Amino acid sequence: AQTVTQSQPEMSVQEAETVTLSCTYDTSESNYYLFWYKQPPSRQMILVIRQEAYKQQNATENRFSVNFQKAAKSFSLKISDSQLGDTAMYFCAFMKHTWAGNTPLVFGKGTRLSVIA
Amino acid sequence: DVKVTQSSRYLVKRTGEKVFLECVQDMDHENMFWYRQDPGLGLRLIYFSYDVKMKEKGDIPEGYSVSREKKERFSLILESASTNQTSMYLCASSFGTGLAEQYFGPGTRLTVT
Numbered sequence: 001a002q003t004v005t006q007s008q009p010e011m012s013v014q015e016a017e018t019v020t021l022s023c024t025y026d027t028s029e030s031n032y033y034l035f036w037y038k039q040p041p042s043r044q045m046i047l048v049i050r051q052e053a054y055k056q057q058n059a060t061e062n063r064f065s066v067n068f069q070k071a072a073k074s075f076s077l078k079i080s081d082s083q084l085g086d087t088a089m090y091f092c093a094f095m096k097h098t099w100a101g102n103t104p105l106v107f108g109k110g111t112r113l114s115v116i117a
Numbered sequence: 118d119v120k121v122t123q124s125s126r127y128l129v130k131r132t133g134e135k136v137f138l139e140c141v142q143d144m145d146h147e148n149m150f151w152y153r154q155d156p157g158l159g160l161r162l163i164y165f166s167y168d169v170k171m172k173e174k175g176d177i178p179e180g181y182s183v184s185r186e187k188k189e190r191f192s193l194i195l196e197s198a199s200t201n202q203t204s205m206y207l208c209a210s211s212f213g214t215g216l217a218e219q220y221f222g223p224g225t226r227l228t229v230t
Contacts (some may be wrong), residue, residue: 102215
């Protein structure tokens with residue numbers, strides 16, 4: 001079974017600064033995907049960024065980027081130029097890929113990020 | 118835009134009642150999921166479905182059942198609600214293959230008294 005660990009229950013960052021959220025996972029699978037989801041207060045969960053395990057290049061989406069270390073089973077999220085709207089709960093998630101199709105996500109327990117003005 | 122809707126944002130029920138939570142998606146997604154979200158525990162999978170009338174148990178299926186009679190609709194049923202089922206319930210959907218992003222509904226906060 002796969003497990004996802006987010007070791008930082010809460011973090012805070014000053015507006016315009018950079019913050020890194022940690023995520024490690026445990027799996028024996030070789031073909032999988034990793035995701036970061038964001039859940040703003042009282043709002044819907046949305047996808048921030050995703051990474052295919054077979055790709056060595058780290059994914060980036062505007063101010064969001066990941067540091068994917070496959071051998072270390074680490075998948076951290078870096079948020080640059082933090083904005084007040086980045087305040088949210090962030091979840092790291094793992095999905096095993098099979099030829100039969102996609103499987104459910106396995107989520108970490110989340111990191112609550114507060115961006116301070 | 119993909120839309121996943123849930124029948125209620127807030128629900129209050131009494132212990133022992135039968136509770137139905139409805140989820141509808143408009144993107145012709147094959148997969149649909151029900152998660153439960155509790156503080157400090159993250160999201161835990163209750164049930165999921167790969168196709169109409171197909172269902173698979175997740176990590177915490179006890180006390181719950183599901184129904185998927187149409188592709189766009191996935192219902193979660195609490196047969197006899199208990200206070201330990203007070204929680205936030207999130208529905209999600211995705212395509213069955215490819216690098217499939219899950220799209221989430223707004224959630225239903227259920228309180229069982």
